[in-house]
Amino acid sequence: MGSKNVQLVLDAKATLGEGPCWNENEKALYWVDILEEKFCRFYPETGQNESFLIGEYVGAVVCAGKDEVVLATQSGFQSFNMQKSTLTPLVDPEAHLPFNRFNDGKCDSHGRFWAGTMEIIEKGATGSLYVLETDYSYRKVHEDVGVSNGIAWSLDEKEMYYIDSMRKKVLVFDYDAEKGEISRPRTLIDFASEQGFPDGMTIDAEGMLWIAHWDGWQVSRWNPRTGTKLESIAVPAAKVTSCIFGGDDLDILYITSARKGLEDEQAGDQPHAGGIFAVKPGVKGTKTQAFGASYNQ
Template identity: 45%
Template structure:
């Protein structure tokens, strides 16, 4: 088993949503409960944090500058320099029992993000897609905790996690239209400790899945569900991961702070492990 190294001991309440900025060579990540968007510079070890006033589940770069955010009540355009927030969509108006969670862009520059149920009846959340023209589309319903998603462009597939199902779902994915169909269970992770959370994919088409309350990231072969590699993290609540670095051989891992009474001095930190395999880049929103 590989061991991830601590690169930022920031003690985030709920670190999430890492994506790599190829231009600046910095990692963008969020602290959901801390309501912050962060830029971490591995070359200096410095982290710049901006409070956005609401819980933030995901942040992605935008072609025309700035970021697209998934906040409590929907999608926003955000200018980190001025702090300006522009509300673009509220996909679930009037729903107080959900908040938005994980999200990322597909290879064609569409922004995908899902909601999660905070209280009340399960399966009332959903997965949404915002296209570069600003149009909004409901892509999946009956969700409880929308989490990791990833695209295998070469094979025309999308993978998706609703954490409570403890399985990785697979769809046929049309990169030209953004449509998904033929949902099936790619494989189950019920035998793993914790629940599946964020996810990324490497250049060999293998999936790297973070396990919340599992203390690790696991590399799976998606066709069989076979475990190929494990990365131990010095924090039980591992939330997500993404590839970065100049050669995309570095896997950055976000975590959440430990519960009171748990002895995890580095929980909520940002971790990294260098791998022999490279991974896909973080895509930008094309709108």
């Protein structure tokens, strides 16, 4: 338990580092610093980290072809060209809810971008989960969400897993991959007795879930068939936000974290809070999907 060696790979000092995704062609880890209004591209082999300032909260980033990403921001879905530094608004599902912002999101195997919202002050359950189709149309698929967070799909694509951090629950839906539809939400894992709140999530090649614990100093591995916790890996930061598998063999788990709310006197306990960490957990992961169907064939 927790003896696996977690290493700091980027001392990013991110206020709210989140949403890592792995680009296998570039061998790069994309991630966001939500409160610093930017996303970054990190090359683990060289240690280089490029920042792209967007100018508003960026909840999630997904790759969408060469030099293109799609972002889930405070003002909806937008595409960004990294070569030209141009931001293009696509659609804003919550233009009528100015006090909400997008949070975590991920693409499915058909290239659709699933992303959810939350109230910026995190008081009410005003959030929803949306799907951005590859033609830029969108649908609302789940509502009454506190803090929309981690998303993953079962290996057979029959189920979708989804975290509402505010409710401390991991939900499971029936999932129709062809139509991109979810149904029958039910609680899979209740975090009430766990340390911290469930945050970001990914799935490994054995179909087990990896969940980051906000205020819990760890990532944990769970069996979604039984809802049982299999193991926990300690992280030297309290606010662990998300995780994704990367590396040539998808055998490295990259972990993001946050410094938000950390007072100076506490920073001594966790000098690298807000950093990106990596560990080889002994299992391989699943590939990060890109936006737009043509990229996932």
